[in-house]
Amino acid sequence: MKRIVVFASGSGTNAENIIKYFNQTKTAVVTKVLCNNEHAKVFERCKNLNINCLHFKRSEFSSSNFVLNLLKEEADYIVLAGFLWKIPDVIVEAFPNKIINIHPALLPKYGGKGMYGMNVHKAVAENKETETGITIHYVNEHYDEGAIIFQAKTQLNDDDSPEKIAEKIHILEQQYFPRVIEEVILSENA
Numbered sequence: 102m103k104r105i106v107v108f109a110s111g112s113g114t115n116a117e118n119i120i121k122y123f124n125q126t127k128t129a130v131v132t133k134v135l136c137n138n139e140h141a142k143v144f145e146r147c148k149n150l151n152i153n154c155l156h157f158k159r160s161e162f163s164s165s166n167f168v169l170n171l172l173k174e175e176a177d178y179i180v181l182a183g184f185l186w187k188i189p190d191v192i193v194e195a196f197p198n199k200i201i202n203i204h205p206a207l208l209p210k211y212g213g214k215g216m217y218g219m220n221v222h223k224a225v226a227e228n229k230e231t232e233t234g235i236t237i238h239y240v241n242e243h244y245d246e247g248a249i250i251f252q253a254k255t256q257l258n259d260d261d262s263p264e265k266i267a268e269k270i271h272i273l274e275q276q277y278f279p280r281v282i283e284e285v286i287l288s289e290n291a
Contacts, residue, residue: 103129103286106176108184109136111218113143115182115203115274120150122279128286132175135168137186163189172196180282181240185217190242198248200240201285203278205270207252208236212245222263222270232256233266235273237281251281 105123109116113134120131134147134154147154161167169192172179181188181202188200204212204221211221211233225233234254239247253276255269 102127103177103290104132104175105129105178105180105282106172107131107134107180107182109134109141109143109182110138110185111141111143111183113141113146113183114271115278116143117146117150118275119180119182119279119282120147120152122283124150126283128283129178133171135171137162137184159186162186166191168192169195178282178286179240182278183218187214187244188240193240193242198239198289200247201250201282202238202240202245202247203274204236204238204245205233205267205274206236207232207234207254208238208245208249212236214244216245219263219267222266225257225266226261226263229259230257233270235270235277237278250285251277253277 107116107119116134123129123131131152134143134152136143136154136156139156144154157168179196179200206221206225211224232254234252236249237251238249241247253273255273
């Protein structure tokens with residue numbers, strides 16, 4: 102059984118969905134959630150699911166090997182579920198094609214530094230896009246530029262607010278993210 106460490110920064114709905122999904126499979130198990138925001142709701146979700154959630158500081162992530170060493174001990178795969186910091190090159194190099202992220206738009210559109218959450222949905226609405234979606238991709242040394250694994254689309258109406266777009270994206274994230282992670286694990290270990 103493969104081990105997944107999830108990184109989160111906020112409410113943790115995707116982290117919770119991934120944990121619950123893999124609790125029902127023999128493919129993998131979430132061993133730990135790592136969070137850079139000590140006030141994030143993900144801590145409460147993890148407590149309710151009996152999953153260890155550890156807060157870490159930026160210095161432990163980028164200026165020391167604390168997080169890297171923890172990952173080497175506990176992870177076969179790393180999943181970014183609403184995690185906002187850029188992954189240090191040393192971690193990307195240690196886990197080639199083993200770090201999976203979800204982005205709330207159809208990359209390469211609306212990607213890059215600062216393009217996350219409502220920033221993306223506002224840009225999509227302002228540009229009067231007729232569709233948007235999610236992109237699940239591998240993480241490399243650049244924001245949102247890793248190889249695309251999967252995309253799913255949703256149609257937009259002229260009057261969709263950024264909040265309505267966020268709801269549509271959340272439905273796609275919940276539906277596809279855990280399944281695509283499992284497919285990646287199964288295909289790489291076949």
